[in-house]
Amino acid sequence: MSLTEGLPHIFRKRTLQRRLEILGGVDSDGEDQERDALFAGLGRRESFTEGSVLFGDDDEEDFDGGSTLLFSQATSTTGNLNTSLLSSVATVMERQPLYPPEPPLPSKVKDAKWLRVAASCVVVSSNGVQYALSQFMPHLKHLGQNTVASAISLFICSFTLGCIFHGSFLMKYVEGPRVSVLLTSPLVLALLLSTAALRGDEAWLLQLSFALTGFGVGPSFLSAIIHMQFWLPKSPALASSIGMAFGGLGSVAMATMIEVCIDKYGIYSSLTILSLTLFGLQAGGGLFLKMPDLSSGHTKDLLVSHRSKLDSSTRSGLGIELTAGEIVKSSEFALFWVSAFTAVGPGYALFANLGGIFTTSLGMPKRVAANWVILVNLIATIFGRLPAGYIADRWNMSQWKIFGSGSRSLFLLFHCVQMAGLLASAFVTDEYLSLFLITVIVVIFGGCNVLIAALSRELFAPINSGQVYGLILTSTAASALVFPNLLPFLNKLTGENFFYNILACLISCVGAVCCLLLKPLPKAFKQL
Known part of the structure; x- marks a missing residue:
């Protein structure tokens, strides 16, 4: 049985360090420094592998030591460690929790x-x-x-x-x-x-x-x-x-x-x-x-x-605190702003004009249109808002991530599907197929709203998440002003929605490109 089974990872690491000192019986300053460096490296590794959601394979070039190297260092430094202790060290180094485990609510x-x-x-x-x-x-x-x-x-x-x-x-x-x-x-x-x-x-x-x-x-x-x-x-x-x-x-x-x-x-x-x-x-x-x-x-x-107020090893898992100016001036925030703008804009346009689209463009009676407004909202909730966070979390825990993390991969996938849906809407004349494409876009809208909140934490470190989410809302506010007014304006100007769908598709293409370039802000996770 592991010597540190059941302990929170912060205490587990400290317990193992103390055991190394006792069992190693080494008093020299040089070897003490080696042990300190070993576990300091372990702490740094944990802060970045807490998760895999923060960095993909391409993002971890600076941290490619790996658990095998650390294990060998531990063996050379403390030759008389028993098998159980070494197993515990390896277990600590292999585990990749998302964030330091949170204690339960007080019983009272x-x-x-x-x-x-x-x-x-x-x-x-x-x-x-x-x-x-x-x-x-x-x-x-x-x-x-x-x-x-x-x-x-x-x-x-x-x-x-x-x-x-x-x-x-x-x-x-x-x-x-x-x-x-x-x-x-x-x-x-x-x-x-x-x-x-x-x-x-x-x-x-x-x-x-x-x-x-x-x-x-x-x-x-x-x-x-x-x-x-x-x-x-x-x-x-x-x-x-x-x-x-x-x-x-x-x-x-x-x-x-x-x-x-x-x-x-x-x-x-x-x-x-x-x-x-x-x-x-x-x-x-x-x-x-x-x-x-x-x-x-x-x-x-x-x-x-x-x-x-946390100790340095726990705080490292939350990232480095940045000012609003440092965040806004970064290219990562600019890419995130544009991708968020294009992600929710077409959905805002539909929700703001849904009743008019159903009665005017699709020729539905008022009562039928009202029922479809209700149904579309329900579909967006069940298939968009509700499962998006769960799917992204499960994807983050998997070993295969297309673009750095499950959240970024799903965000890009939503952009691509939305782009295809807008392009198809420009040429489709069948009422039922048009209705299907509308539901697809509103489902994407619901899912993207959830992912924007998750990406604020993932791309800019948890400690900056509240500040980043407030700043990124300027993007959704801008999209709420532009897209809902652009749709009726172009419809009135041209008599149809063809030009709006083409323009929205092109804008969504820009958002998809920005999604491809999205990566965590390095300054938020390490001192440069």
Whole structure:
């Protein structure tokens, strides 16, 4: 049985080092230095092989010593080590955990774990409204299709700006996610202004109400996601996937609710009910958000800290902290920005114009179009948002990675499929095939949203993930402004969607090239 079986890897390494000192019986300074160098090298190796998700085969040229070389060094330095101890050393060097293992939640708060997770899910579900707003489009034709599409794109853009505001201000100066949610949730009541906009045919007021509502949803969404990651400290990727999935389920529920309310109560009442529902979800769920005491673990440092208090061997697994300027000036961030822009842009365009596409381009009756909006949201959740994180994690653990990591490989694959789907959409005239291609693109959109969050951590080190994710949201905000307005503009200009699909395909090609060039930022993982 291994001498260090069951110990966390940090303690296991220290125990083995102490055993080497005792069993070796070497007192000379030179040999002491050799042992120190051996285990210092072991620590450095662990920090980069924690995972395989951080570096592919081509990225590890500086760390090609390998466990065989270290094993032989250990043998030559301590000739009288017993077989069991050497086996333990080899085991430590061969293991490649993703990050240092996180201790479980304190027993005193464990009972409330799933209540807190459920509260986060309730808050996150309010984010589904941005994908359900196109249900109003067939009923607001008198304002113009461009007006409604612009209002929805402003909602999405303001949502991302709200997330940035949360990461750059609220997270630093507000105590806990509960306060953040309760402070920003009243902004969703601005959706009530849209009823006045419809009565007075004021397009600018409709756009303003949607923008303010989006800015209220963004901080609540991000607060709930981070809160959920704290309550699932061993599975932050799973927490993100759960959050994205509940956002998708919320879009299905709200799209259904909007259609039912329009049929029974009319357009004005449906907007009022939607506004009150959003506020109820955010304020009601926000009341139950409470951070656990994880002072004994490194989850807080992993997600939001700027100055880790951990020892150097654990901190090396989190990477080197960088300033926003260092991140933005890097070519790696520029490539990531462009690839994120092209990954979600076509999906934003579809969600903002979905109701109009179904009724105008595909000739569906209003009720059938409304049902398809609901179904498309459900498909994007089940086949896009929910499995993307799990597939990427499993791919990361495998021994074959096409482009450095499973996340990068899947991101590139999504770009290629999206490019093919857009190109096919330009020439397809069959309604059913067009509908299939639409569902493929929205599934890719859902998966890319999950991967962008994962890649922020993988490419720029975990300690910089929160900062990078806030910065990369400028890319998704820009795509939310460009693509949803570009689609109706070119449709109005040319009378068809052919030119939009060709242009979007070319833009997606640029994104695919950027995906091929994506690699971790070296400065974030080692001192240059």
